[in-house]
Amino acid sequence: MQEMRFEAPETLDAAVALLTNAEGEARVLAGGTDLLVQLRAEIIEPALVVDIKRIPEMLAITQASDGGFKIGAAVPCQALGENMALKAAWPGVVEGAELIGSTQIQGRASMGGNLCNASPAADSVPGMVAAGATVTIIGPDGEREIPVQDLPAGPGMTTLTKGEVVAFINLPSPAPNSADAYLRFIPRTEMDIAVVGAGVAVTIDDVGVCTAARVSLGAVGERVLLVDECAAALIGTPIDDAALDNLAAAASAATRPIDDKRGTKEYRTRVAGVLARRASIIARDRVGAK
Amino acid sequence: MPDEVKLNDMDSLNWVGTRPARPDGVDKVTGKARFGADLSLPGMLHGRVLRSPHAHAILKSIDTSKAEALPGVKAVVTRDDFNDMPSEFVPAGEMMVNYRDIVRNVMAREKVLYDGHAVAAVAATSASIARKALKLIEVDYEVLPHVIDVEEAMKPEAPLLHDDLFTVGVEPAPKKPSNIAKVVExxxxxxxxGFGEADIIVERTFNTAPVHQGYIEPHACVASVNADGLAELWVTTQGHYVVRGHCARMLGMDISKLKVTASEIGGGFGGKTVVYLEPVALALSNKSGAPVKMVMSREEVFRASGPTSGARVYVKVGAKSDGTITAGHCELKYQAGAFQGSPVQPGAMCAFAPYDLENVDVIGYDVVSNRPKVAAYRAPGAPISEFGVECVIDEIAKKIGMDPLDIRMKNAAKEGTQAAYGPKFGPIGMISSLEQAKAHDHYSAPLGENQGRGVASGFWFNIGGETCVTMNVNEDGTVALLTGTPDIGGSRASLSMMAAEELGIDVDKVRPMIADTASLPYTFLTGGSRATFAGTTAIIHASKDAIDKMRARAAQFWDVSIDEVVWENGEARPASTNVGDFDPLSIEDIAKLANSTGGPISGRAEINVQGAGPSIGTHIVDVEVDKETGRVEILRYTVLQDAGKAVHPSYVEGQFQGGAVQGIGWALNEEYIYDDNGRLENAGFLDYRIPVASDVPMIDTVIVEVPNPVHPYGVRGVGETPIVPPMAAINAAIEQATGIRFTELPMSPPKVLKALDEAAASGGDD
Structure with a gap:
């Protein structure tokens, strides 16, 4: 009978070496809140599991001199919520991460794991996409950096190649007069998976006109979508009702959802517009409150 | 009906009605409590079940040879290891089960009848070896067309589950088999x-989804069978005597050879009144010679253990313009799952039970389809039929402009009311619960935009049954209290309090224990809201037995006759000054004298308790509807229910709150989702959405007390009634918030949003 090998390297290089040389299926364990469930349900039977939580830089949040953040892929969501500078700069990113699971899950679950699990409904991803975040990937051929939205390839699949691991999530310094927000819809109040998610980041000038926007939608396509038409509906407007109506229509039009046990196509299409609108209002009002 | 008894003086109670800490509390909050999966024995094997991936298929062959050859595998069982049994119905809680069907549900024989139906089981030295072994079992299925929906299953051309199932209860008896097992009226x-006299008639057809009991602890047991045939079973169950009976019967054992111990239980709600793993674990242990532990995964719990029925419910009610109901008609089609035996009969009996009506006609159909066999769930059957009736009564009230509590008051069942299902009611709490609802500040609190308020009432019979208690007076005068009903909702606390009350001692001096099946005579399961009602009744008898024995010992010590000794405040005292000048003897004194006066002392009761009083409740709920997402939020919730007399009010309130929360899940989100092949898609708590704590407000409670005249303290069962009203109350509240009367459960966001959008498109008021 095949045994599963478990390794907990203490450097990134050692992790990459293990993954590169693995025979059979290899999995990276950050918080394990998805991986362990899949193991127990016998959805996966990997030959190798590499725990990255012993690698110090994977558990660190550092702020660069320009105000941007470098977040280790295994940083637990709880730690994101306790970092006041991060929370002030990117409240929407943090609120998305803090919606994953329960208090107990928050102590383990990470944005890196949430992203690499590649669920279209991942709660932390639309916020990162709206924020313009990138990921630093380290592999046998060195380092590369790609936008967050390019990491998932489809449900449960990523664009990582053999031996590669997501090391960091990079968030830029927010522009002046900017704010973000994330909202999701679930039938319950917590402990559930998004039926639709919407992340919005906006910049508003001194006279109240939106000068930049990024809008992303979760759980309405094979991966999280960055919707330029939604951004276009907001830019150049005071984010008033007319602009929000256009935004909602653009969001609904951009969806390509499926019917499944968590929601119907029709419902997801409709509610994507509702949530994009509501998240935009929150982001707009956050700028105003600054 | 047993005679009425003299009610105790309720003003002089020491323990009944107080709130001491529960005796099982420390074990539970420190994690020491031992549940079904917590027992391990030396040399124990791990058992796992192979389950059907098909909803309906002929089991052509099962080849277990490769699994048996895997190192570490010690036993494999299939249908060939269980004897077939004839059709015979036996009680299981408030439901009946048939041995012919139990043996087929525990291990499929001719066919598999639902996704998740057990096909084989393996015991191995580790769980992972057992898991590998399951993959080596080769099953040849001939897949058949399947049917999930109840009305589809009733059609003549529907796939037939059992070719020997002929509808009972119709004349003439049908010559062709069908999926309709029974018709009741x-x-x-x-x-x-009655309808001819009505000024208004409302008729509606409702659909309710099957819902799972959702107990947190999965089914689990450890079985150990010796070479001499003596066996032990440790199991999480609502009734270990019932488990013993079923297992002994299925395995051809003498009852005396099987000792069953009930573990702590992490919820049951009716779902742990039947057997699934237990006979399989015994068979694996018998075959391997080693103890075998079996624990279901959550997925197995959903795929293979009983929910309650989903149903189609047609209701027609006629009323005069003053609100007097002139006639009620109901047609109930209940899913039984793969084998007959849905709770349609109690559903039919309860449909109009809260009301005093002259003209009632309720017809019920018990229908099989390719789903797991239903099991009891909290007031089995009643929430479904009463949901339909309560919704229609609410609609009539709104149409004639009458307050929904007032229309219920006008038609309320009361003492002397003739119920359609047979009896004349004794004192019951319908009017009291309505009066207290009307007077409650919740009912007149202001509502905001997109908010609505609903009310509904609910009825459940409750039961008594075989109940045994032994009360051992220890040598220091403390008391060991043995009962045979597993403690699900705090019954050990209530039973200890009743013993302390009757004996006149401190509750801390009573240690309650759930005895194994060898230590007390047959005791029926915890179900039917009976554990506290029947248990306290038995304890009152056992206390009298112990007190009489202690009076006799005092009489012997004082050299007087027993009639000259009375028991007061926990002491034997001379009945009058004429008897003599003796210092009172406490239970502690008498315990010390026990050996010199004849030996150890106990009190016993072995009785079939009769006279359970129905419990009726009324619920008030406020909701807010998000008109852009269809999400319904429960803002405020109040339960007002008759408890007769609350022994431990905290656990009565806990029952009210738990029932309401389960009803909220039933109303808003819970459902089984099947794919086109009849496979269950949401077999887990992530996608089978029971409420989480943050989904519900604090459930406020009002304990109404209309004493049950056959219990010395007036106690009624309370555990089941609170799940009856929520669905209709929430339906009425949503109707008030949106103007839309929903007829399908769950009232989940996609359905609510679709209805709101359709109403808006057709020029509705939104």
Missing amino acids: FKLGDVEK
Whole structure:
């Protein structure tokens, strides 16, 4: 009978070496809140599991001199919520991460794991996409950096190649007069998976006109979508009702959802517009409150 | 009906009605409590079940040879290891089960009848070896067309589950088999005449989804069978005597050879009144010679253990313009799952039970389809039929401009009311619960935009049954209290309090324990809201037995006759000054004298408790509807229910709150989702959405006390009634918030949003 090998390297290089040389299926364990469930349900039977939580830089949040953040892929969501500078700069990113699971899950679950699990409904991803975040990937051929939205390839699949691991999530310094927000819809109040998610980041000038926007939608396509038409509906407007109506229509039009046990196509299409609108209002009002 | 008894003086109670800490509390909050999966024995094997991936298929062959050859595998069982049994119904809680069907549900024989149906089981030295072994079992299925929906299953051309199932209860008896197992009817008066007298008639058809009991602890047991045939079973169950009976019967054992111990239980709600793993674990242990532990995964719990029925419910009610109901008619089609035996009969009996009506006609159909066999769930059957009736009564009230509590008051069942299902009611709490609802500040609190308020009432019979208690007076005068009903909702606390009250001692001096099946005579399961009602009744008898023995010992010590000794405040005292000048003897004194006066002392009761009083409750709920997402939020919730007399009010309130929360899940989100092949898609708590704590407000409670005249303290069962009203109350509240009367459960966001959008498109008021 095949045994599963478990390794907990203490450097990134050692992790990459293990993954590169693995025979059979290899999995990276950050918080394990998805991986362990899949193991127990016998959805996966990997030959190798590499725990990255012993690698110090994977558990660190550092702020660069320009105000941007470098977040280790295994940083637990709880730690994101306790970092006041991060929370002030990117409240929407943090609120998305803090919606994953329960208090107990928050102590383990990470944005890196949430992203690499590649669920279209991942709660932390639309916020990162709206924020313009990138990921630093380290592999046998060195380092590369790609936008967050390019990491998932489809449900449960990523664009990582053999031996590669997501090391960091990079968030830029927010522009002046900017704010973000994330909202999701679930039938319950917590402990559930998004039926639709919407992340919005906006910049508003001194006279109240939106000068930049990024809008992303979760759980309405094979991966999280960055919707330029939604951004276009907001830019150049005071984010008033007319602009929000256009935004909602653009969001609904951009969806390509499926019917499944968590929601119907029709419902997801409709509610994507509702949530994009509501998240935009929150982001707009956050700028105003600054 | 047993005679009424003299009610105790309720003003002089020491323990009944107080709130001491529960005796099992420390174990539970420190994690020491031992549940079904917590026992391990030396040399124990791990058992796992192979389950059907098909909803309906002929089991052509099962080849277990490769699994048996895997190192570490010690036993494999299939249908060949269980004897077939004849059709015979036996009680299981408030439901009946048939041995012919149990043996087929525990291990499929000719066919598999639902996704998740057990096909084989393996015991191995580790769980992972057992898991590998399951993959080596080769099963040849001939897949058949399947049917999930109840009305589809009733059609003549529907795939037939059992070719020997002929509908019972119709004349002439059908010559062709069908999926309709039974038709029942309860009639009172003349409904045609009643509808003729009505000023308004409302008729509606409702669909309710099957819902799972959702206990947190999965089914689990450890079985150990010796070479001499003596066996032990440790199991999480609502009734270990019932488990013993079923297992002994299925395995051909003498009852005396099987000792069953009930573990702590992490919820049951009716779902742990039947057997699934237990006979399989015994068979694996018998075959391997080693103890075998079996624990279901959550997925197995959903795929293979009983929910309650989903149903189609047609209701027609006629009323005069003053609100007097002139006739009620109901047609109930309940899913039984793969084998007959849905709770349609109690559903039919309860449909109009809260009301004093002259003309009632309720017809019920018990229908099999390719789903797991239903099991009891909290007031089995009643929430489904009463949901339909309560919704229609709410609609009539709104149409004639009458307050929904007032229309219920006008038609309320009361002492002397003739119920359509047979009895004349004794004192019952319908009017009291309505009066207290009307007077409650919740009912007149202001509502905001997109908010609505609903009310509904609910009825459940409750039961008594075989109940045994032994009360051992220890040598220091403390008391060991043995009962045979597993403690699900705090019954050990209530039973200890009743013993302390009757004996006149401190509750801390009573240690309650759930005895194994060898230590007390047969005791029926915890179900039917009976554990506290029947248990306290038995304890009152056992206390009298112990007190009489202690009076006799005092009489012997004082050299007087027993009639000259009374028991007061926990002491034997001379009945009068004429008897002599003796210092009172406490239970502690008498315990010390026990050996010199004849030996150890106990009190016992072995009785079949009769006279359970029905419990009726009324719920008030406020909701807010998000008109852009269809999400319904429960803002405020109040339960007002008759408890007769609350022994431990905290656990009565806990029952009210738990029932309401389960009802909220039933109303808003819970459902089984099947794919086109009849496979269950949401077999887990992530996608089978029971409420989480943050989904519900604090459930406020009002304990109404209309004493049950056959219990010395007036106690009624309370555990089941609170799940009856929520669905209709929430339906009425949503109707008030949106103007839309929903007829399908769950009222989940996609359905609510779709209805709101359709109403808006058709020029509705939104």
